[in-house]
Every structure is written in structure tokens, then in C-alpha cells.
Amino acid sequence: MSTTMQEARTTTTANAHLPQVTQARVIESEWIKLRSLRSTFWSFFAAAAFVIGLGLLFSLVREQNWNQMPPPEKLLFDPTQTSLRGTYLAELAIGVLGVLAVTGEYSTGMIRATLSAVPRRLPVLWGKLVVFGAAVFAVMGVSSLITFLAGQAIMGGTHHQASLSTPGALRAVTGAALFLTVICMLGIGLGFLLRSTAGAIATLFGLILVLPILVQALPSPWPEHITKFLPLAAGTVLMNTVKDPTMLAPWTAFGVFCLYAVAAIAAGAAMLKRRDA
Amino acid sequence: MIEARGLTKRYGDKIAVNDLSFTVRPGIVTGFLGPNGAGKSTTMRMLLGLDAPTAGTATIDGLSYVDIAAPLREVGAMLEARAIHTGRSARSHLLALAATTGIPTRRVEEVIDLVGLTDVARKRAGGFSLGMGQRLGIASALLGNPGTLILDEPVNGLDPEGILWIRNLLKSLAAEGRTIFVSSHLMSEMALTASHLIVIGRGRMIADVSVQELTAMSSRDQVRVRTPDSARLRELLARDGIVVTSHGDDVIEVSGSSSTDIGLIAARAGIPLIELTPQQASLEEAFMDITRDAVEFGTPQRPDAELATAGRSTT
Structure with a gap:
């Protein structure tokens, strides 16, 4: 045993200038962490299944009821958005994934090993954002594309389908993946800010799902003024191809949505840097 | 070499670590002793930059931990055995840590063999026994083959064979010229492993002595x-x-x-x-003696001071 250590020690001393901690290495470390948890796989699987399964289901229901639909409704019908409806359920799985990427480390004590290895701390936050952001965008991008193409094929039976060349369709498919990517990052930011799984999940879905309901309770005209700036409303405009006049312009709306994530990440970064681990 | 100067940690108005100054020298095993809640873990967390000291400094080979470019290669730490995600395998855990400093996979396999976890390396760590968790903690500390080791209660939960293994491992690592700093609340264990002792009680320094000196200090002859x-x-x-x-x-x-x-x-x-x-008093008795004295005749303490340290019994 001591011989092994002795030999190894000598090698170490021989290479005095050994690799240091870099952002790229921390990203690699976070990638290993992402791949090595079964729960991460199931979150991705669930999110993809929601997007594709519900997208196909909604497309099928619309297709079968197309002839009973009143004409004014037909005029505003958005086949792209219909096939992407599953995104609203996938956001739950992806939000929880982002939160657990951080709070899972705090609740198990893993965070102390992580921060001992990367004592400057912030590279861990950036690493998680990059790795989870890229993974969510890739998996959900593919899922959105699949559900879009399959959904349109279904709705093609009554010839009211969209295609990728339909104005706004490609943006909507990308937008669904972008929305979920930012949801995940918002979860990561809140995870570092609050450290507790329950607290961060409650805050995340309070912001996304409960806040709009509370705003609706305000007297007119407040709801109309405020709603378009709320995270869920602003984050999902990209997914519409039929313009909704009560909402902000697509990319402006997405920018507003991103600001929520930026705020949560900035607050999380400040806490990560300052608080005892 | 580990150096603490005036290290102090305050939680609100409670003092967990009070003006500790000490030096841990290379080449020997230095024991860090004190009753539960004395402030050992808090001190170690400050050495590793996990907790920010309220006052004072801690350096390892002259550098503050945060400023070490490749921490795992300089300092191996085991603060608590369970610093691992329960859903991850031991091997993946070590690979993820190793990646931060570009430590090769070969070295990961090496430390797994060294601590005897080869058979369970691909199993979820959540199912590990306390002893296996301890061995995994040691494996992560040794990962970067560091010149300094900081281990918090490494023999906790180990069976007699494991304790003997740790004892010999620490001694051989020290003999290679490394700095070894090991905490324990068991004097008898430290007596067999360490040659120098730093004893604290209620966050204060009680003794910074060699094992022989400590025995001599006892009033119980x-x-x-x-x-x-x-x-x-x-x-x-x-x-x-x-x-x-x-x-x-x-x-x-x-x-x-x-x-x-x-x-x-x-x-x-x-x-x-x-x-x-x-x-002659046994080391155990000598230890009880001096820690009791610290409690009875310490500086004029506020009545809540004992609670303050007891409140963070995991520290």
C-alpha cells in the first residue's frame, strides 16, 4: 500500500505544474455528475414523453373534432402551438430537474466535496448552467421537433397543418426548447439561492403557475398591464404562430422571461459566494 | 504545513471557535482533539474555505485554500463521510471530483483499490454502510495524491480491521513527509496514531503538545x-x-x-x-482532566457559552 502511495507521490512531485481547476474541467465534472444520476435520466425521459405524448394527443383530438369547430375558432387555430402543448407539462419535470441539480447536492452533503474541489465556487454555478442548459435544449429541441412533425402529419388529414416553412413555426419549435432551457436555469438559480428542495420548487412554480392567478384577482385594468410581463406568459409567446395582441412581441417577451432567470441566477451566485457551505 | 492564526468563528453571538492559533507540521500525524461540539469540524471547514472565519486566517503551505490552483492535488479532505450524492456510484463520484483537476481515470481506479471498495465501486453510494462511506471519504481525500490531508473523525464507524488500516495508512502517509491533520474525540485512538496533539474545548486552545507532554501534564499522578x-x-x-x-x-x-x-x-x-x-494517568484521563479544567476554569464565560458549542454538536 505505502509503496503505491510512494510511487504515485514521486510522479506528482515530478510534474510540479499539474492541471489546475479551469472552467472547462468544472463543466466536464458537472457533465459526469449529470450522466451518473438515474433521477436525471428519468426527468429527461418524463419531459420528452410529456412533450411528445401530449402533443400527439392534442393534435389527434383537434384533428377528429375539426369539422365540429365553429368557424371563428378555426380562423384563429394555431396547429403549431397545438402540437407543442405538452411543453406546459414538461416544464414541471424540467423545473424540478434544475432545482434538484443544486439542492440534491446540498441535501446529501455532496456540495462540500464539490466546493472543496472548486473553492472559487462560481465555476460550479456556470458549469451547471452550461451542462444542464445544453442538455435540456438538445433533448427538448429534438422532442419538440418530433412532436411538431408528427402532430402536423396527424392534422394533415383535414389539411389545416403547418410545416417548418410556415411563418413562425421554426421559431415556435425552437422556442419550446428555449422556454424549457430557461425554466431549468431558473431552477438552478433558485436552488443556489434557497438550497432547500421544497423551498426552491415552491418558489419556482409559485412564480410560474400561481402568480398569474393572483394577478387575475387584481381590479381592471391591472391584469392586462401586468400579465404579459409574468414569466409563463412572457416565456411562451415564442410558441405561438398566431399573433396575440395582448402579449409582447415574441423575442421581447422571451427577453423579459430571461430576466427572471438572470435575477434568480445573480441572487444564487451572490449567496453561493458569500454563505458558508 | 497548516497554519491557523487567530482563527475565530462566531454564529450570531455564539462563539464556535475562539482565537485559535496553531501549526500542523509535515512528517507526523497531528491529532485534533476535543469533546463533541468543541469546534473541531468548524475549524476544519475554515481551513478548507467552506466556512469564512469571522476573524483570523488559515493557510496551507502559505496559501489560503481558496487561492490554491489545484486544491485536490494539494489538500485531501474528508469532512464527513457522507459528502456524496446518495444516488451516484462511488466511482462516478470520484470521477466527477477528479475531472475538476484533470486527474486521470487510472488514479480513480487506484484509490478505489487502495481503500478496498473495488467490488462495490459501481453501486449507488446510498446503500453504503458507515464504514464503506468512510472508506470512500478517504478515497476522495487521496484522489489527488495531496501533500496535506485533513480528515474529520476518519475512524468513526469503522470496524477494528478498518481502524487498524486507517492507523497504518496515516502513519505511512506521514512518513512520506505529508502533513496529516486528523480530528477525533477519542483520546485512546489518537494516542495510537498521532505523535502531536492539538486539544481544544469550547472553541479555545487547551493544549498544543506532544503525546508524551500531555501525559506529563496530567495532575493525576x-x-x-x-x-x-x-x-x-x-x-x-x-x-x-x-x-x-x-x-x-x-x-x-x-x-x-x-x-x-x-x-x-x-x-x-x-x-x-x-x-x-x-x-501514571492514562492519556484518556489526562485528556479528561485538561478538558474538564477548560470547562471549569475557562475565561469568564457567559452562561450560554456551553449551549453555544453544544448547539452545533456536528461541528
């Missing part, structure tokens, strides 16, 4: 005397102001006098002695 005429000998000794601390039918224990003096007194009075044994 006693002489055990067996004689058929114990009553008479007690009288004679009492006349000279010597205290007899306990006695049985024919056995008395005398403190505050040497065996020579007692022997002479008995000889002059013609009392036969069957046994006359100087008894």
Missing part, C-alpha cells in the same frame, strides 16, 4: 500502595499532609507524593509494603 496495615500508614501520611484518595481493606491510593517518600515513611514506621506502584 498517583501511587498505589498495598499493605496489611493500611490504617496506620494512612495516619502517618496524613500527618505529613499527604492525601490518600481512596482506600480498600489493604489498598490505598496516594496522590501528591512520590513512591520513594511513601516507601521511606513506611520503612521508618516498620510497616510492611506488599506493593508500591507509581501510576
